Amino acid sequence: MLKEQIIQSLNAVREQKPLVVNITNYVVMNNTANALLAVGASPIMAHSQQEMAEMMSFAGALVINIGTLDSVWTPRMSFAVEQANNNDKVVVLDPVGCGASQLRTETSRQIAASANKLIIRSNASEIIALAGEQAQSKGVDALDSSDAALGAAQFLVSEYGANVVISGATDYVVTKEQVVKLNNGHEMMPFVTGMGCTLTALTGAFAAAGDETGLAAAAVLGVVGEIAAEKSRGPGSLQMNLLDELYLLDENALLERLKLS
Amino acid sequence: MLKEQIIQSLNAVREQKPLVVNITNYVVMNNTANALLAVGASPIMAHSQQEMAEMMSFAGALVINIGTLDSVWTPRMSFAVEQANNNDKVVVLDPVGCGASQLRTETSRQIAASANKLIIRSNASEIIALAGEQAQSKGVDALDSSDAALGAAQFLVSEYGANVVISGATDYVVTKEQVVKLNNGHEMMPFVTGMGCTLTALTGAFAAAGDETGLAAAAVLGVVGEIAAEKSRGPGSLQMNLLDELYLLDENALLERLKLS
Amino acid sequence: MLKEQIIQSLNAVREQKPLVVNITNYVVMNNTANALLAVGASPIMAHSQQEMAEMMSFAGALVINIGTLDSVWTPRMSFAVEQANNNDKVVVLDPVGCGASQLRTETSRQIAASANKLIIRSNASEIIALAGEQAQSKGVDALDSSDAALGAAQFLVSEYGANVVISGATDYVVTKEQVVKLNNGHEMMPFVTGMGCTLTALTGAFAAAGDETGLAAAAVLGVVGEIAAEKSRGPGSLQMNLLDELYLLDENALLERLKLS
Numbered sequence: 001m002l003k004e005q006i007i008q009s010l011n012a013v014r015e016q017k018p019l020v021v022n023i024t025n026y027v028v029m030n031n032t033a034n035a036l037l038a039v040g041a042s043p044i045m046a047h048s049q050q051e052m053a054e055m056m057s058f059a060g061a062l063v064i065n066i067g068t069l070d071s072v073w074t075p076r077m078s079f080a081v082e083q084a085n086n087n088d089k090v091v092v093l094d095p096v097g098c099g100a101s102q103l104r105t106e107t108s109r110q111i112a113a114s115a116n117k118l119i120i121r122s123n124a125s126e127i128i129a130l131a132g133e134q135a136q137s138k139g140v141d142a143l144d145s146s147d148a149a150l151g152a153a154q155f156l157v158s159e160y161g162a163n164v165v166i167s168g169a170t171d172y173v174v175t176k177e178q179v180v181k182l183n184n185g186h187e188m189m190p191f192v193t194g195m196g197c198t199l200t201a202l203t204g205a206f207a208a209a210g211d212e213t214g215l216a217a218a219a220v221l222g223v224v225g226e227i228a229a230e231k232s233r234g235p236g237s238l239q240m241n242l243l244d245e246l247y248l249l250d251e252n253a254l255l256e257r258l259k260l261s
Numbered sequence: 262m263l264k265e266q267i268i269q270s271l272n273a274v275r276e277q278k279p280l281v282v283n284i285t286n287y288v289v290m291n292n293t294a295n296a297l298l299a300v301g302a303s304p305i306m307a308h309s310q311q312e313m314a315e316m317m318s319f320a321g322a323l324v325i326n327i328g329t330l331d332s333v334w335t336p337r338m339s340f341a342v343e344q345a346n347n348n349d350k351v352v353v354l355d356p357v358g359c360g361a362s363q364l365r366t367e368t369s370r371q372i373a374a375s376a377n378k379l380i381i382r383s384n385a386s387e388i389i390a391l392a393g394e395q396a397q398s399k400g401v402d403a404l405d406s407s408d409a410a411l412g413a414a415q416f417l418v419s420e421y422g423a424n425v426v427i428s429g430a431t432d433y434v435v436t437k438e439q440v441v442k443l444n445n446g447h448e449m450m451p452f453v454t455g456m457g458c459t460l461t462a463l464t465g466a467f468a469a470a471g472d473e474t475g476l477a478a479a480a481v482l483g484v485v486g487e488i489a490a491e492k493s494r495g496p497g498s499l500q501m502n503l504l505d506e507l508y509l510l511d512e513n514a515l516l517e518r519l520k521l522s
Numbered sequence: 523m524l525k526e527q528i529i530q531s532l533n534a535v536r537e538q539k540p541l542v543v544n545i546t547n548y549v550v551m552n553n554t555a556n557a558l559l560a561v562g563a564s565p566i567m568a569h570s571q572q573e574m575a576e577m578m579s580f581a582g583a584l585v586i587n588i589g590t591l592d593s594v595w596t597p598r599m600s601f602a603v604e605q606a607n608n609n610d611k612v613v614v615l616d617p618v619g620c621g622a623s624q625l626r627t628e629t630s631r632q633i634a635a636s637a638n639k640l641i642i643r644s645n646a647s648e649i650i651a652l653a654g655e656q657a658q659s660k661g662v663d664a665l666d667s668s669d670a671a672l673g674a675a676q677f678l679v680s681e682y683g684a685n686v687v688i689s690g691a692t693d694y695v696v697t698k699e700q701v702v703k704l705n706n707g708h709e710m711m712p713f714v715t716g717m718g719c720t721l722t723a724l725t726g727a728f729a730a731a732g733d734e735t736g737l738a739a740a741a742v743l744g745v746v747g748e749i750a751a752e753k754s755r756g757p758g759s760l761q762m763n764l765l766d767e768l769y770l771l772d773e774n775a776l777l778e779r780l781k782l783s
Contacts, residue, residue: 025567026287027551028552029287029288029329030288030289030291030454030455030552031552034453034454034496037451037452037453037454037496038452038496038497044361045288045328046329046358046362048330048332048364050332050362050363050364051362051364051365054361055361055362068551068567068568070569070570070572097566097568100566100573100576100577101576102573103572191559191560191769193552193555193556193565194552194555232766234765234766234769235556235559235560235766236762236763236765236766237762237766239556239762240497240498240501240762243495244494244495244497246495247452247497248495287548290590291549291553294715294716295714295715295757298712298715298757299713305619305622306547306589306590307590307619308592309591309592309625311592311593311624312622312623312624312625312626315622315624316622333594500758501759501761501762502758503758504758505754505755505757505758505759506756507756508713508756508758509756
C-alpha cells in the first residue's frame with residue numbers, strides 16, 4: 001500500500017508540475033534546480049522579501065536550506081516561512097551543518113519553530129543536534145548511523161509537529177503515525193555534493209503534489225541513486241546519470257527496486 | 262545570406278575570444294561560464310560597483326540576468342548598465358520571471374529603459390509581461406507559444422530601440438528591419454535549468470564580436486542543442502553534451518541543420 | 523623522493539578526510555566542493571562571521587578565492603584569515619583576476635599580507651600583478667607563460683613568506699628552498715571554468731593533510747586532468763571525467779604519468 005502511494009505521488013508530481021520556491025545554498029542551486037526539472041516539477045530560486053509574498057501565493061511548497069547562511073539570508077528565510085504559513089504551504093527544512101555552529105543550530109530551530117506545516121530532511125548528526133539535549137544522543141561514534149537519530153527524530157515530530165526524513169545508508173521517514181525504513185541508495189552517493197539537498201528539494205516537489213510525509217521523495221531518490229550509481233564510474237558520472245534516471249524513471253523499476261519496511 | 266552571417270559571427274567569436282561581463286543569477290553562473298568558454302569566448306562573472314567601470318572599459322558586452330535578484334543586486338545591475346553605456350557596449354537583458362512578481366517586472370523595465378544598446382532575450386511569457394498592457398496579450402493559454410509574443414516583441418523593439426529574441430519551441434529574432442524565425446532545438450532542452458540563460462550569455466558573446474541582432478547566438482544554440490539532445494538519454498547528459506558540441510561545432514553541421522525563415 | 527612524498531600526501535588526504543573551509547566564488551562552489559569530495563576530503567562552504575571562529579577551530583585549512591568579490595564578501599575573507607591565524611591553519615589564496623581591477627589587486631595583497639601560513643595558487647598574469655612593480659615583469663606578451671612569472675613568484679615567496687603555485691601549460695611550485703616544474707595537464711583544461719579554482723581547493727585539502735608546499739595538489743590535478751581529457755570529447759565530458767578520475771586515481775597511474783623536474 002505504501003508502494004502504491006509512492007507511485008501515485010510520482011505520477012502526481014509529473015502531472016501537476018508543481019512550483020517549488022527554493023531558498024537554498026549557493027553550492028547546490030544548479031543541481032537541485034535540475035533535479036526538480038528532471039522529476040517533472042518547476043523550480044523557482046527566489047529569496048527577495050520584495051517578491052516572496054507573491055511567490056508563495058502561487059507556489060506549491062517552500063524549501064529552506066541553510067547550507068550557506070549568513071545574517072543577510074536568515075531574515076529572508078524567516079520572512080518566506082511566514083508567507084508559506086499565510087498560504088498554508090508546506091515548508092521543507094534542510095538544517096545543513098546543524099550542530100557545527102551555534103548559528104546553524106539556532107537558525108534551524110527558529111525556522112522549525114515558526115513553520116506551521118513542516119518536513120525536516122536531514123542526516124543523523126544534524127537531526128541529533130537539532131533535537132539537542134532533550135533527545136537521547138548516543139554519542140559521537142553513532143552520529144553516522146540513521147538508527148542513532150531515531151529518538152531525536154521522534155522528539156522533533158512531537159516538538160514541532162513535523163514529519164522527519166533521516167537520510168543515510170538507511171533512510172527513515174518518521175511521522176506521528178509510523179516509522180518507515182528505506183534501504184535503497186548507493187555508497188557512492190555521498191561523494192556528490194548536495195545529494196541530501198537534492199532529496200530536500202524533491203521532498204518539496206512531492207509535498208506540493210500531496211505527499212506531506214517525505215516518503216515518496218526519499219523512495220524515488222534512493223532508487224534513482226541506485227540505478228544511476230550502477231551506471232557510473234565515479235561521482236562525476238553519477239551526478240549526470242542521476243538527472244537522466246530521474247527523468248526516465250519508470251514506475252515498474254521503482255516498484256521492483258523499492259526496499260521498504 | 263543570413264546563414265553566411267551566422268557562420269561569420271561564429272568564426273568572429275572564436276577568433277576574437279571576446280570578454281563578456283555577466284551579472285547573472287546564482288543558479289546558472291557555472292554553466293553559462295562554461296558555455297561561454299566552450300563557444301570560444303571569455304567569461305567574467307563580476308558585479309562589484311568598485312570594479313565595474315574598469316571591467317566595462319575592456320569587456321566586449323554586458324549580460325544582465327535577473328534570475329535571483331534582490332535589493333542588493335539591482336543597484337549593481339543599474340550601475341553596470343551605466344558603465345556599459347559609457348563605453349558604448351551592448352547590454353543583453355534576460356528578464357527572468359518578468360511578470361511573476363512586480364519586482365521582476367519593474368526591474369526589467371528599468372534596465373531596458375536605461376540601456377543605450379540593448380538586446381532582450383526571453384521566453385514568450387516574459388516578453389508579454391515586459392511589454393505590459395500596451396502589447397496585445399492573447400491570454401494565459403497562449404503564453405507558451407512564441408507566436409503569441411510577436412506583437413509584444415515588436416512593441417519592445419519600438420519602445421526601447423531593442424532587438425528581441427523570443428525563445429521557445431520556435432525562436433524569433435525581432436529587429437526594426439525584420440523578423441527571423443528559427444526552428445531548431447529539441448524538446449528536452451527546457452529540462453536543463455538555465456538553457457535560456459545560456460542563450461542570453463552566448464548572445465553577449467556574439468554581440469561583443471559584432472552580431473548585435475541576437476540571431477547568430479540563437480542559431481548556434483538551437484543547432485547545438487539539437488545535436489546534443491540526439492546523443493543524450495536525459496537532461497543530465499544533455500547538459501554535458503551541450504558543452505562538448507558547442508566546443509566541437511563545425512560550420513558545415515551548422516549550415517546543414519539550420520532551419521530559418 | 524618528491525614522487526614518494528606526493529603519493530604519501532594523496533594517501534594522507536584519503537585517510538584523514540580533512541575538512542576544508544572555502545570562501546570561494548559563486549561560479550565554482552559546486553564543482554570545487556565535488557572535487558574535494560572526489561579526492562577524499564570534506565568541503566565546507568561557509569562564510570558568515572557569526573560562525574567562522576567555530577569553523578576554523580575544527581577545519582584543516584582555509585581556502586580564499588576572490589573570483590566574485592564585493593564589499594560584502596571582503597570583510598568576511600579578512601575575518602576568516604584572522605581565525606585561520608588564531609588556529610595556526612594554512613590559508614590558500616586564489617587571487618582570481620588580480621590585475622584586472624584595483625579592487626582585486628588590493629584585496630589580494632591585503633589577504634596575502636595578513637595570513638601567517640600562506641600558499642598562493644594562481645596563473646602567471648595574476649602572480650605578476652600581485653607582485654606588482656617590484657617584480658620583474660616581462661610585458662604583456664609573456665603573461666600567458668608560467669616561466670614569465672617565476673621572478674614574481676619568488677618575490678611573493680620572500681615578501682609574504684608564502685609558497686607559490688603558478689599554473690598554466692607548465693606548472694611551477696616555488697618555495698624558499700626550491701622550484702619544482704610540472705609538465706602534466708592537457709590543453710582542454712582551460713575550457714572548463716574554474717579549473718584553477720579546483721586546484722586551489724585541492725591545495726587546501728593537501729595542506730590540511732600535511733603538504734604545505736602546494737606540490738602534491740598540482741601533481742594530482744595535472745595527472746588527473748590529463749587522464750580525464752584523454753577520455754573526453756570536449757569540456758562538458760572533461761568536467762565529468764575529472765571528478766571520476768580524481769575519485770578513481772590509482773597511485774601507480776600517478777607515478778607513471780608524473781613529469782616533474
